[in-house]
Amino acid sequence: MFYKLPRFNYYRVTSLNEALKLVNELEDFKVVAGGTDLVMDLKIKRYIPKNIIDISRVKELDYIVDEGDKIRIGALTRLQEIVDSPIIREKAYVLAEAVNQMASWQIRNMATIGGNLCNASPAADTAPPLYVLNAELKLVSVEGERIVPVTKFFHGPRKTELKKNELLAEIIIPVEKDAGASAIKLGRRNAFTLSIVAVATLVKVSDNKFADVRVALNSVAPTPVRAPSVEKALIGKEVSLEAVEEASKLVVNDIKPISDVRASADYRREMSIVLTRDSLLRSLERIGLKLGGEE
Amino acid sequence: MALVEDPYALLEKWLKAREFIVVGKGIERADAFDKAIGKARFVEDYFDKGVLFVKQVLSEEPHAILEGIDYSEALKIPKVVGVFTAQDIPGENQVGYALPDQPLLAEGKVRFHAEPIALVAAEDIDAAFEAVERVKVKYKPLPVILDPLEAMNRTDVLVHEENGSNIAFRTKVRKGNVEEGFAKSDVIVENEYRTHHQDHLYLETEGALAIPDFEGRITVITAAQYPHLAQSIVARVLGIPMSKVKIVIPYLGGGFGGKDDEGPLVAAKAALVAYKTGKPAFLMYTREESLRIHPKREATIIHYKSGATKDGKLMAIEVKIIHDTGAYTNRGPFILWRASVHASGPYYVPHAKVDGYCVYTNKFPQGSFRGFGNPSVQFAAEAQMDELAKKLGMDPVDFRLKNLLRPGQTTITNQLLDHSVGIAEAVEKLAKKMGWWEKRKAFTEYNKRSKRYKRGIGIGVAWHGISTSRGVPDWSNAYIKIDKDGSVTVYTGIMEMGQGSPNSSHRQIVAEVLGAPLDVIKIVFGTTDAPDTGATHASRGTSIGAIGVLVAAAKIRERLNKLAAELLNARPDDIVIANGKVYVRGNESKSMTWQELIKQAYARGVDVSATGYFFLPKGKFDDAKGQGYAYPAYSYVAVAVEVEVDTYTGRVRVLKAYPALAAGRIINPVQVEGQMEGAIAQGLGYVLMEQFVFDEKGRVLNADMTDYVVPTALDVPVVEKPVYVEDLFKYGPFGAKGVGEMALIPVPAAISNAVSHALGIRVTRLPLTPENVYFMIKKK
Missing domain, CATH: 3.30.365.10 (Aldehyde oxidase/xanthine dehydrogenase, molybdopterin binding domain)
Structure with missing residues (x-):
């Protein structure tokens, strides 16, 4: 209650067009969706914007649509809606699984998936599952729209692909058939905490060989990352516990963790290996391949 | 027959009770409903329009000489009413509990990062925040000492020059002869242990609202754990008699000891502004301030050696305890003393040697938790x-x-x-x-x-x-009065921070001893209008803290039994009063209601008010020998x-x-x-x-x-x-x-x-x- 926010002009819009016009015209602004990150950042003066554009009432960006081979999620969809959505749970379960490990029920009812991405925290927990799902993002502006892969969206902490006059409108997820996927997060407690490391993996297997492997992590680099070293090492290999364990060790080639108040770089490195292994084994288990490793 | 009024006799009499009406039962606490529906009020709920908002200027240096505080720019902001530093304190700027080493507002130097230096008062929150940023403090940084082991052995850098050493306090316990004990031991274990700070993280941070009232008093609604201590600290800082300070402790969102330390200080800060401006003043720590400023659980280094015989008998312990007390001792010496005499654990040990060191560093102080x-x-x-x-x-x-x-x-x-x-x-x-x-x-x-x-x-x-x-004196007290309609009001200094002593156990004890129905008993808690009851700390709310309540109720009960005996034509010992019904044991047809009995008390000159002062008998401890009564x-x-x-x-x-x-x-x-x-x-x-x-x-x-x-x-x-x-x-x-x-x-x-x-x-x-x-x- 007794905090001070910087002074700013406050604009509230109810349509995407209004919002796009404003971001095109205004200088020095921040966009507020759920506000669960931004309001904190304003309090601690990470940002002192002249203008705030509140898009939380743009209802047209709040949807989850099943189009058969793909799912479209409006950027203003609340995190809890993703957890509860039968569409996501059936066709992109790994996203629901990761989001369910984020924050608390109260915050998930405020925070949006677009907000989590645009905030561009290295610890963004929606990123690893979207990375392994090969999701794409629809960025729009008064000039039109463009589609970018989610893996190209993050440029650094708090920095994104968005141009000054662009907004993230939609997340497009191709529906994977015959894939196993899972997301695991290690935090400092069992809920409501930032990741020390979070990992998502997706695997496809044919003739007992890895046909496709995707591994993504957060909190171990300036942006969420894919782990191509692990992926390359496994694709084409026989499925075995040894192969998973050996490949998981290569994840350290794909990350650049730092030490901070949450964990040391060393611990993050070691945990990246363990979580990659655990997640790969769980993903395999979800397509009926139980390799053990939990003894 | 003379009435029993002796508190020791009354306590002993009720100790012998074997059958209970409400004691020992899971009676619902009186505040459960109000807290569940959000009706219960906490310090912050009393903040309203027209009250000055106070913010603290905190040190940006962990250890530095204060060369000057320039707040002229802050005073230029409209709605800023004043800035107050140590210079403005009319009474004493000394609030150390164990040793006189701690100022309310830094004076001469700062000893930890975020130590409070000045108070800014404004008519609104935004102006107060802006003013804090415009206060310019000039520091001359000093070397910083953070490691207690290093601090113990250095005298070139002193957190408190006047002490001549960074060791603020020592303790000593001696029993038998440890050399002999270890010689008789078949197994010996020796290790060094380390523990860290902990924050109380109560849901409600520290806060106080000070209101100058029309009787020339200052009333402070504050989040503290001992109203009479807050009263004495406020009086000391303002340089006025305690009788001119009234403390009210409303419901608290947790204390755990933290508000026993910081509560009187936040009260004194708000009171200082109210006293200087003549206006109600409100100060509440943000979470970040609370985490940076208030004292924490002790961080320790403990060297421990113990020996036992092969048949499993403990023979000797030798323990060295080092507490990082931070910038000020606060209650550090008491904390170290407690650690030292408890060092054995609850075991019989024939030979023991314990040495404790309370050491200054440039960190937030150690405190009660x-x-x-x-x-x-x-x-x-x-x-x-x-x-x-x-x-x-x-x-x-x-x-x-x-x-x-x-x-x-x-x-x-x-x-x-x-x-x-x-x-x-x-x-x-x-x-x-x-x-x-x-x-x-x-x-x-x-x-x-x-x-x-x-x-x-x-x-x-x-x-x-x-x-x-x-032998540190400890006592209990309470004041109870019964109104004409039979309703009972209990005044106690014990306060309510979620633990429930006043609203559950005190109420049960009064209902048990008086025999009055639970629903007519009202406990007025956490107030200096009650006699000094001691603090609500040290697990004493329902133990020592409730003795006063029991004794006061027991005194009135003795009088009521005598009166009822006369009215019902029986012996006082045969009178039963339970759940509002008064009757003769074994003959329930001879009865009356609680309300009728109280009406008769008023009509027949029986005093239905009492205080319950009780002084705890204690022994002595010999600090030089390290032995005695603990x-x-x-x-x-x-x-x-x-x-x-x-x-x-x-x-x-x-x-x-x-x-x-x-x-x-x-x-x-x-x-x-x-x-x-x-x-x-x-x-x-x-x-x-x-x-x-x-x-x-x-x-x-x-x-x-x-x-x-x-x-x-x-x-x-x-x-x-x-x-x-x-x-x-x-x-x-x-x-x-x-x-x-x-x-x-x-x-x-x-x-x-x-x-x-x-x-x-x-x-x-x-x-x-x-x-x-x-x-x-x-x-x-």
Whole structure:
């Protein structure tokens, strides 16, 4: 209650067009969706914007649509809606699984998936599952729209692909058939905490060989990352516990963790290996391949 | 027949009661409904328009000479009413509790980062924030000293020059001859233990609203734990008599000791502004300020050596305790004293040598926190017990049972414990109930098969002296009046911070002793309008704190029995008053109502008001010899836990906790269970996740709830119903000894012993974060 926010002009819009016009015209602004990150950042003066554009009432960006081979999620969809959505749970379960490990029920009812991405925290927990799902993002502006892969969206902490006059409108997820996927997060407690490391993996297997492997992590680099070293090492290999364990060790080639108040770089490195292994084994288990490793 | 008014006789009389109307039952507390629907008011709820908003200017240096404070720019802001520094304090700027080393507002130098320097008062919040930023403080930085071991050995950098050393205070306990004790020992264990700070993280931060009133008094509505202490500190700072200060402590959103330290200070700051401006003034710490400013649980280094004979008898302990007291001693000497005399754990030890050092550094001060110096030293003592048992090839519980204190034995200060020592019975009952020996074996077997997940079971046994230590005076009091309609008002200085003493146990005690119906009893708590009752700390709210309530009620009851005997034509001893009905024992047809009896009291000249002053008899402690009387009695507690460690990640899960308590009479079992569960959750947070991270200048890097991590509901294990041994204490109300701190004290010991069992590695350092546990395993 007794905090001070910087002074700013406050604009509230109810349509995407209004919002796009404003971001095109205004200088020095921040966009507020759920506000669960931004309001904190304003309090601690990470940002002192002249203008705030509140898009939380743009209802047209709040949807989850099943189009058969793909799912479209409006950027203003609340995190809890993703957890509860039968569409996501059936066709992109790994996203629901990761989001369910984020924050608390109260915050998930405020925070949006677009907000989590645009905030561009290295610890963004929606990123690893979207990375392994090969999701794409629809960025729009008064000039039109463009589609970018989610893996190209993050440029650094708090920095994104968005141009000054662009907004993230939609997340497009191709529906994977015959894939196993899972997301695991290690935090400092069992809920409501930032990741020390979070990992998502997706695997496809044919003739007992890895046909496709995707591994993504957060909190171990300036942006969420894919782990191509692990992926390359496994694709084409026989499925075995040894192969998973050996490949998981290569994840350290794909990350650049730092030490901070949450964990040391060393611990993050070691945990990246363990979580990659655990997640790969769980993903395999979800397509009926139980390799053990939990003894 | 003369009426009994002697408090000792009345306490003894009610101690003998064997049948109860409401005591010992899970009576719903009086504030449950108001708190559930949000009607209960806390300090912040009294803030309103027209009240000055106060903000603090905090030091940006951890150790520096204050060369000047320029607030001229701040005063230029419209709506800023004033800026106040140490210079503006009309009375004394000295608020140290144990030693006179702490200013309310920094003077001459600053000794920790975020030490309060000035107060800014404004007509609105925004102006106050802006003004704080415009206050320019000129510092001349001094070398910073953060490590207590380094601080002890250096005199070139002094946190307090006037002290001539960074060692602020020492303690000493001596019994027998430790050289002889170790010579007679067949096994010896020696280790160094380290524990860390902990924040109270109460939901409600520190706050106070000071209102100058029309009678020339200042009324302060404040979040403190002892109204009369806040009253005396405010009076001292303002330089006015205590009679001109009234303190009201409304409902508090948690205290845990933190508001016993900081409460009087926040009251004094708000009062200073109100006094200087003549206007109501409100100060509330933000979470970040609370985390940076108020005193924390002690961080310690404990060197511990102990020896035992091959048949499992403890022979000697030699302990060196170092407390990092930070910039000010605050209550550090008392905390160190308590740690020192509890250093053995609740065991009989013939030879003991304990030395304690309270050391200044440039960090936030050490302060009162549930357990008060005891969780850290019991952690060390109980680790030693497990290691001795291991060397002896004995089960940890069997080894403890051979050594636990029993009535007729002496403590390490050579104090004879003549009664109320139920711990051996409690531990035995607990171990049988939970199947300790079977589980210990089963887990050891499980670990041989399981590669990744390891299970452990551990126990922590602890004791905690009741009341203030040594001969330090302690007393209780209360004032009770009964109005003409039979309704009862009780005034006590004991306050309500969630623990429930006034609204559950005090109400029950009054209903039990008077026989009045529960619903006509109103407790007015936390006010200086009540006689000085002592603090609501040291687990004393329902023990020492409730004696006054019992004695006052008992005095009135004696008079009412005499009156009822006359009216019902019976002997006073045969009068029964229960649930509002007055009758003759064995002849219930001779009866009247409670209301009728009170009406008659008013008509016939019987005084239905009383105070319940009680002074606790105590012995003496000889500081030079390190021997003597320490506490009137001890509460005892044991907690056993089951854990599972993921050796791949270092994550520790506490699966289940089993508490046992020997704290005398259980007045309200539901409240006690709440205390045990809360204490276990808070203890678990301390052991598994909570910690402060400092930079090289002593700045706290995680002064927010994003990165100061406490447990959520998903981290807390199932807590089994406690095992009770009601080892009545002769100076407790109905024999109650006190509960609030108990279950937390053995939690660090219990969890770390369980983790040590799981991993086969001795834990000597807290916290057991996943990272620390992971690297502990890896090092092995």
